[in-house]
Amino acid sequence: MGESILIGGFWRALILIFTGDVRVYEAAFVSLWISCTATAIASALGLPLGFAVAVRRFRGRGFVITLLNTLLALPTVIVGLFVYTFIRRGTLFGPLDLLFSPGAMIVGQVILALPIAAALGQTAISSLDPAARETALTLGASPGRVILTTAWEARYGLLAAVAAAGGRLIGEVGVSMMLGGNIAHHTRNLTTAIALETSKGEFAVAMALGIILLVLALGLNFLLRRLQGRGEEPA
Amino acid sequence: MSVRSKVVLVGVTLLVALQLIGGGCGKQPARLTTIKLATTTSTENSGLLDALLPVFREKHSIEVQVIAVGTGKAIKHGENGDVDVILVHARSAEDKFVADGYGANRRDVMHNDFVILGPAEDPAGVRGMKDAAAALTRLADSKVSFVSRGDDSGTHKKEHSLWHGAGIEPSGSWYLSAGQGMGACLTMANEKRAYVLSDRGTYLAYGEKINLEVLVEGDPRLFNPYGVIAVNPDKHPHVKYEDAMTFINWLTSPEAQNMIAGYQRGGEQLFYPDAVEK
Numbered sequence: 001m002g003e004s005i006l007i008g009g010f011w012r013a014l015i016l017i018f019t020g021d022v023r024v025y026e027a028a029f030v031s032l033w034i035s036c037t038a039t040a041i042a043s044a045l046g047l048p049l050g051f052a053v054a055v056r057r058f059r060g061r062g063f064v065i066t067l068l069n070t071l072l073a074l075p076t077v078i079v080g081l082f083v084y085t086f087i088r089r090g091t092l093f094g095p096l097d098l099l100f101s102p103g104a105m106i107v108g109q110v111i112l113a114l115p116i117a118a119a120l121g122q123t124a125i126s127s128l129d130p131a132a133r134e135t136a137l138t139l140g141a142s143p144g145r146v147i148l149t150t151a152w153e154a155r156y157g158l159l160a161a162v163a164a165a166g167g168r169l170i171g172e173v174g175v176s177m178m179l180g181g182n183i184a185h186h187t188r189n190l191t192t193a194i195a196l197e198t199s200k201g202e203f204a205v206a207m208a209l210g211i212i213l214l215v216l217a218l219g220l221n222f223l224l225r226r227l228q229g230r231g232e233e234p235a
Numbered sequence: 236m237s238v239r240s241k242v243v244l245v246g247v248t249l250l251v252a253l254q255l256i257g258g259g260c261g262k263q264p265a266r267l268t269t270i271k272l273a274t275t276t277s278t279e280n281s282g283l284l285d286a287l288l289p290v291f292r293e294k295h296s297i298e299v300q301v302i303a304v305g306t307g308k309a310i311k312h313g314e315n316g317d318v319d320v321i322l323v324h325a326r327s328a329e330d331k332f333v334a335d336g337y338g339a340n341r342r343d344v345m346h347n348d349f350v351i352l353g354p355a356e357d358p359a360g361v362r363g364m365k366d367a368a369a370a371l372t373r374l375a376d377s378k379v380s381f382v383s384r385g386d387d388s389g390t391h392k393k394e395h396s397l398w399h400g401a402g403i404e405p406s407g408s409w410y411l412s413a414g415q416g417m418g419a420c421l422t423m424a425n426e427k428r429a430y431v432l433s434d435r436g437t438y439l440a441y442g443e444k445i446n447l448e449v450l451v452e453g454d455p456r457l458f459n460p461y462g463v464i465a466v467n468p469d470k471h472p473h474v475k476y477e478d479a480m481t482f483i484n485w486l487t488s489p490e491a492q493n494m495i496a497g498y499q500r501g502g503e504q505l506f507y508p509d510a511v512e513k
Binding site for chain 2: 088089090095097099100181182183184186198199200201202
């Protein structure tokens with residue numbers, strides 16, 4: 001039974017991909033654009049936060065680091081519930097009409113990915129030799145210049161942080177289901193489609209969607225590795 | 236750029252804009268609006284809405300976005316104003332929804348019936364029983380596995396009222412409260428060779444994917460009517476009441492009702508229309 005679902009799912013995946021099945025491409029497109037947008041926003045906010053935590057010395061710094069690391073394990077359904085209570089009608093952000101829309105999914109996913117970008121970004125910056133930065137400062141480099149140089153030095157670690165955040169988001173289902181509502185053609189992404197097809201007993205289709213999801217994640221990571229690889233080449 | 240060429244440029248731009256607006260109006264009589272419908276997993280999993288909604292969209296330029304959850308949660312979304320209209324199956328909860336002022340205009344849409352499913356070997360021996368409560372009593376006595384939705388859905392509410400009618404408070408290791416949708420529960424019952432209460436539509440839609448058989452059917456208490464209710468704009472002024480009413484009027488029109496009557500899976504009719512007299 002298990003093997004037949006796996007093999008059946010593999011064939012089904014090939015058929016769905018090459019016949020240009022609209023539902024599959026829609027779900028893949030929703031997954032990609034929402035998770036990429038959320039990853040970009042979370043990285044834009046989280047990496048500078050991680051940077052600041054890494055280089056600044058302030059009271060409660062240890063606590064902030066512990067907090068960020070704890071939030072790495074933030075359950076998706078908690079984020080979904082939390083955001084729901086703020087965006088539903090009659091609440092603070094109710095008038096934005098966000099619930100059951102791609103916007104709500106992005107908000108939830110940004111909250112989910114922010115600690116990942118921040119915590120892993122902080123680790124990447126902290127692992128650098130602080131002497132280089134201090135030398136640059138004493139030699140009179142502008143703070144902006146120092147930040148850019150430091151970020152460049154830590155680029156592999158920072159890219160890895162972005163990849164980890166993106167990987168978490170493209171595979172998550174709790175936030176997408178609770179805040180997006182799994183609306184066909186609109187907020188149904190690959191993971192909620194997998195949940196739906198599984199609940200319908202369409203295991204082969206669900207498996208096919210899962211294989212497509214893995215291929216997408218693989219493709220994104222190859223892209224990131226290529227970016228890293230270019231950096232590794234000697235100048 | 237000279238004044239004259241500026242005037243010409245503005246003129247051309249205006250003409251193009253007017254052309255676009257005019258052309259757009261000519262092709263589409265009304266702009267596409269969207270409403271949100273919270274409904275049960277049974278209406279979506281059976282494929283019925285996929286058959287109905289594109290026709291409605293074509294005709295009225297209203298896109299219905301479907302959020303498929305259990306009836307209890309669908310009603311909650313209506314109470315919170317998260318959606319514009321609900322299509323559910325739990326008559327007493329629906330009446331309370333309207334009586335409390337959350338819903339306006341409830342209409343009967345269609346019905347099918349609930350059935351008690353179980354493995355073909357039927358270890359509890361309930362096959363052919365006409366009294367659903369008596370059948371549940373026998374299941375409880377023989378302590379065979381029973382999968383309950385356990386999710387406050389319409390089916391769960393129905394199951395609860397049947398247990399209540401039998402005077403039994405089901406508990407114990409044989410009573411499996413799954414907390415999942417109808418399809419997931421059918422799959423679970425199939426795997427565990429357990430009994431389960433299901434709407435006939437979902438059961439038929441599953442067809443050969445499961446090896447469960449209809450063992451108990453025909454009790455009047457197993458009647459399963461679906462109602463559609465617009466969310467009351469007095470409670471939630473932002474809801475798209477008029478579009479919701481357009482949808483309700485269409486769903487209860489002869490056109491949609493005929494489509495419901497004609498909708499089949501595996502050669503069997505899943506739902507029976509209630510809004511239009513034959």
